[in-house]
Amino acid sequence: MLPAGLGLALLLAACAAPPPPLPPPPPPPVNETLQGAVNSVLLDIARQLGAQAASERPAVFDPLLDSRSGQQTQATARVQQVLQASLAQVMPGVKLLTFDAAGAQDARWLFNGTLAAQPATPGAYRLTVALSDRSSGLVVARGVAPLRDEPLDEAPVRFYSDSPALVRDRAVQGYIDTTEKPVGQAADALYLEQIPTAALLNEAQEAYNEERWDRALELMSTAAQRDDGQQLRTFNGLYLANMKLGRTTEAEQAFGKIAALGLATSNLAVKILFRPGSTDFMGDDGPIYAMWLRQIARAAQGSELCLNIVGHTSKTGSEAVNRQLSLRRAQVMRERLVRDAPSLGRGQRLRTEGKGWEEAIVGTGTDDLRDALDRRVEFKVLGCT
The missing domain is CATH 3.40.50.10610 (ABC-type transport auxiliary lipoprotein component)
Incomplete structure (x- = not known):
């Protein structure tokens, strides 16, 4: 038991202590405009x-x-x-x-x-x-x-x-x-090294967006002469500018380089658009798609690669229906490739798969230009067995 004087002193000290500080105010709302x-x-x-x-x-x-x-x-x-x-x-x-x-x-x-x-x-x-x-x-x-x-x-x-x-x-x-790199870490070395060519390609893209086809072709051609200009963006640009200028032979040659580079890196995804719920091509692009497939067949035949043709759809409708539809579209692509290069039909050189909208990139389900990438056909390199 504390002495009476000490207990009174402790009681007075407790009463004199300042109250605990108030919690800080909540942070202001983040301006998300x-x-x-x-x-x-x-x-x-x-x-x-x-x-x-x-x-x-x-x-x-x-x-x-x-x-x-x-x-x-x-x-x-x-x-x-x-x-x-x-x-x-x-x-x-x-x-x-x-x-x-x-x-x-x-x-x-x-x-x-x-x-x-x-x-x-x-x-x-x-x-x-x-x-x-x-x-x-x-x-x-x-x-x-x-x-x-x-x-x-x-x-x-x-x-x-x-x-x-x-x-x-x-x-x-x-x-x-x-x-996505944390501060203090190295930026992607290849990306930094290619900045001069990226700037050149940016100029070419702006020229194309502004319908200056000749200038776009000039800049894309300059980029194509550089070692680090051997990119899908370069060859897409050459294809587009030549098509706008009516140079169909040169455009097909450019698409041939898209096909060759895409297959060499197992990164070839082309935007072949079909009518909704159908395996028929959209609009009047049939002859254009035929040219693309001709060049893909030529590149695959020349390299003796085996490919998995993967169909994709926009994120509309049921999953089961879209998976079947994407498979049928992949099978149509296989038939067209074999028509252009019969040797591709031998053995297991061409396989087909339908992903539906499982691997949608955009995923908006708008079925227009915004999600055109979701209605792509991919050609993935496989080991031949």
Whole structure:
């Protein structure tokens, strides 16, 4: 038992102690508008850079890509415009150069990024922007922010909409991988190495989008002469520009290179569109598709490869119906290839599979240009047994 005097002293001390501090107020709601997301990303990058954010450095911005498809879309283009307009206000020391041959030569810093739709929440996206130092090869800052604004148009820009084959190869994957690298880690080495050619291809794409076919062909031809220009994006561009200029022989030669490169890397996915619920080709593209299949047959026959032809559908209708439909479409592709190259019909050189919408890339189920990639046919290289 405490002495009476000590107990009274302890009681008085307890009464005089200040009350415990109140919990901190909840953080303010995140501004998920387009401008709010852009500001959040750029402010975060500036914070990570510290004093470097105020020092003058030349930089280029390799245009944003859709993270699912690897394409530039109307949505990524819109976000790109807001990013570039806001960059001068948030990071005034950055001297943003045009992403062309001259800019790629002079820029020390490189911005790139992705816009990722969140499937569980329609209309919601994740914006990611990375900043790499081309001298050190490191990602020096990175910002990520949620974006939930008015509906964004996810249709691909003209170049990607018109391209006959899916343009997601090693170069595109290196771009996307760089945006996901933690700060302080190395950016994708091949991606950084190919920046001068990427800038040239970006110029060519812009020329194509603006219907300057001759200029697009000139720039794509220049890229094709480079070792690191042997990309699906280059050959898609050569095909498109030649087709627009009525040079069908040259266009077919370009598609032959798409087929050869795609099969060599087991990355050939072509956008052959069928009528809904049918194995008949959509619209008036039958002769064009026949040319594509002729070149694919020639490339497969010359390489003595074995292929698995995989059909895909948009995400509409029942799973069972779509799986059967995609299989029938793959079988039609096999028949057409064997017609052009009979030796492909021997043994097990060509197999077929239907995935339905199991491997949808876009997954919107809109059955238009926005999800054309979901209605693709893939040609995957197999070991011959």
